[in-house]
Amino acid sequence: MPPPTPGKPAATCLARHRVRDAIQQLILSGEFQPGQRLVQQELAERFEVAQSVIRESLLELQFCGLVEAVDRLGMFVSGLDAKGLRHAYQIRELFEGLAARLCCESACRADLRELAELARKIFDLASRGDLEPMSQCDREFHFRLVQASGNPLLARLTEGYQMLGMFVRANRDPRQIRDEHLEMLKTIEANRPAAAEDLARRHVREAWHAIEEQIDQGTFVPHWVGQVVEYQAAGDGGAKPTKKKKPKERKKTT
Amino acid sequence: MPPPTPGKPAATCLARHRVRDAIQQLILSGEFQPGQRLVQQELAERFEVAQSVIRESLLELQFCGLVEAVDRLGMFVSGLDAKGLRHAYQIRELFEGLAARLCCESACRADLRELAELARKIFDLASRGDLEPMSQCDREFHFRLVQASGNPLLARLTEGYQMLGMFVRANRDPRQIRDEHLEMLKTIEANRPAAAEDLARRHVREAWHAIEEQIDQGTFVPHWVGQVVEYQAAGDGGAKPTKKKKPKERKKTT
DNA sequence: CAATCGTTTATTATCGATAATAAACTATGA
DNA sequence: TCATAGTTTATTATCGATAATAAACGATTG
Known part of the structure; x- marks a missing residue:
């Protein structure tokens, strides 16, 4: 007999979706800039979920076109040229x-x-x-x-x-x-x-x-603009392993 | 000093992609029929990878439109009406x-x-x-x-x-x-x-x-048709949790 | 000083196990 | 017989840990 565990919000949305929307928000609001690397561990701590959840969220966003993935290298906020x-x-x-x-x-x-x-x-x-x-x-x-x-x-x-x-x-x-x-x-x-x-x-x-x-x-600001609309849709995408991305901005040995 | 481990194929493609392509093949070849449920554990054993790899592969295919996901319920081969x-x-x-x-x-x-x-x-x-x-x-x-x-x-x-x-x-x-x-x-x-x-x-x-x-x-066969072309691209997609899918075909208690 | 090679480190990809959940099943009572 | 509530089971979603890998670093040599 599993009681509905009254302490928890029943029928909660998938963590994956929650995180996906949050990250999307961050990209659109400009807090995450085009080209910026999205480190899974970092985001996992920020949103208090496992790294794999971040992975899946980013996969969804990749297919939205908001982030780009390079195999084994990482995911980056899409650029806007x-x-x-x-x-x-x-x-x-x-x-x-x-x-x-x-x-x-x-x-x-x-x-x-x-x-x-x-x-x-x-x-x-x-x-x-x-x-x-x-x-x-x-x-x-x-x-x-x-x-x-x-x-x-x-x-x-x-x-x-x-x-x-x-x-x-x-x-x-x-x-x-x-x-x-x-x-x-x-x-x-x-x-x-x-x-x-x-x-x-x-x-x-x-x-x-x-x-x-x-x-x-030259007055164009290469920025995503806007807030997330209430819609419910997602991803697609695909890995383009051929494309090269600047892997820079890696932390130094502290 | 990590030697190149000569026994392994270097520069191997991501398991995720390998599995994605394989499943796509199975769908297009008709072995996986429209509407069929794709059980992650089963596929994991078949392809000898972890369940999470299957998850991610299916996510990619979802965004390709070949499979549809229902939150907490599963993934199904897309129908063709x-x-x-x-x-x-x-x-x-x-x-x-x-x-x-x-x-x-x-x-x-x-x-x-x-x-x-x-x-x-x-x-x-x-x-x-x-x-x-x-x-x-x-x-x-x-x-x-x-x-x-x-x-x-x-x-x-x-x-x-x-x-x-x-x-x-x-x-x-x-x-x-x-x-x-x-x-x-x-x-x-x-x-x-x-x-x-x-x-x-x-x-x-x-x-x-x-x-x-x-x-x-009435002569139309609602079947995916074809072999995978050599292309390299993928999904997008998004979960539409509102949509209901026949959850049937569940194993009986053996 | 520049180039090369090995080492370290940050990070992703994968794994196996556990928690959460929804359907299937079973028993009970009208 | 039918409906209903509890139990079991199949399955997904999430977690934490480990393996694999690519960049950064550093030393060595010309």
């Missing part, structure tokens, strides 16, 4: 376009209303200069969009992989962003799939152009 | 289209020559009725295409996730497949990105239609 971002945006453009198109037949009124609400909120926050909440809202807008698309694989890929580029902030006119969002929604509501797809793709392209400009001007 | 396949093909269409488009500026002559070679080989094999090698060749064709696109993220997503749909066989006229492949290549060679993208997308749509027809007729 211009080329990688361009590639990510090429794909994001497809995803958002497909999402918008599919939404024409899948999104319900409630979804659209909520999306419009978010579009306005993004504008409000931007007007007030609250950049961080604005970014978060913007991400949520796009997450909701793919969720409303009715293609779970699309949602999983977008959320799971985070599409890398979703976590950098494009420096654009908030008014324009809002208008693009709203027009997209209007087109979806009008049930014009081709037009909606086109608008969504254009929207992503505009974002990319803004980021590209920042990169060219 | 009509809806899931449709969603996969929606995305595959985008990916192949983008790949073809990008190839116009990225693919070198050698790539194109090799692709043309493969296109012919696919036809030859199909003519002889060698369906399995044919499927493998076809997959290789599409893998090479995304690799030649010059967008590594695209390649990783396509290969890593295997795009699910890439591992079912569409029942089509081999001649038509060949012609579509070759026309696509010709368009790439002629540097007509928009046309190439369009052709690639159409090609995927055709494949999907063939599969859809098979499904409607």
Whole structure:
């Protein structure tokens, strides 16, 4: 007769997931910088779990694209270079376009209303200069969009992989962003799939152009940006043992 | 002074990867059927590694989309239903289209020559009725295409996730497949990105239609098909604890 | 001073054992 | 017979320890 052990929180989430989310948070918040090495033992002590739990969490994050693993060498916070971002945006453009198109037949009124609400909120926050909440809202807008698309694989890929580029902030006119969002929604509501797809793709392209400009001007900060959204998804990934990573920053013999 | 231990194979690959590939093979070959439970202990004995190694391998495969995990319950070979396949093909269409488009500026002559070679080989094999090698060749064709696109993220997503749909066989006229492949290549060679993208997308749509027809007729076998290609990539993924899975097939008390 | 080789150390990869949990089973009572 | 509660068992999740490995260090020699 095993009593429910009243002292413990029943139905607790897997430690692996808890730690995964926490580390993700740390990466997105900037506390863990791109390129930084993630030492398993250190993290294990920090989160008070065994090293193997950290391993598994990092594996999940690897597949999210937030960390990269090199066999026998370690795991590192993924870097963010211009080329990688361009590639990510090429794909994001497809995803958002497909999402918008599919939404024409899948999104319900409630979804659209909520999306419009978010579009306005993004504008409000931007007007007030609250950049961080604005970014978060913007991400949520796009997450909701793919969720409303009715293609779970699309949602999983977008959320799971985070599409890398979703976590950098494009420096654009908030008014324009809002208008693009709203027009997209209007087109979806009008049930014009081709037009909606086109608008969504254009929207992503505009974002990319803004980021590209920042990169060219040297004003781009190669940082993950944002807080973890409430979503529930993860990993994938794969080991690319061929890729070499700077193994530096190893402790000296104290 | 640790001598190189001459008895052991130096620079051996991670056990995790070895096992991952082996299990993938077993799934694709059909020995492990969709829906089947993957018991860690069992696999650990079979591959002569610790259970934790199996865990990590399965995690990787989960992110590939080949297995699904349910927290505290186990891992199962992914199922293949009509809806899931449709969603996969929606995305595959985008990916192949983008790949073809990008190839116009990225693919070198050698790539194109090799692709043309493969296109012919696919036809030859199909003519002889060698369906399995044919499927493998076809997959290789599409893998090479995304690799030649010059967008590594695209390649990783396509290969890593295997795009699910890439591992079912569409029942089509081999001649038509060949012609579509070759026309696509010709368009790439002629540097007509928009046309190439369009052709690639159409090609995927055709494949999907063939599969859809098979499904409607009830002649579709819900099986993973194929052998592992030599690629090196992996998962992502994420746990979706909400999803319920048949926990059945548990051993009786012997 | 530069290059090479062995030693040390930090770190990952793997292992075997234990704790936690969910399903299967069994007994009990209406 | 059916439902329900307790027990057992199969299995996963976690832990702590060990083996394997790659970088850092240090001495030795040209």
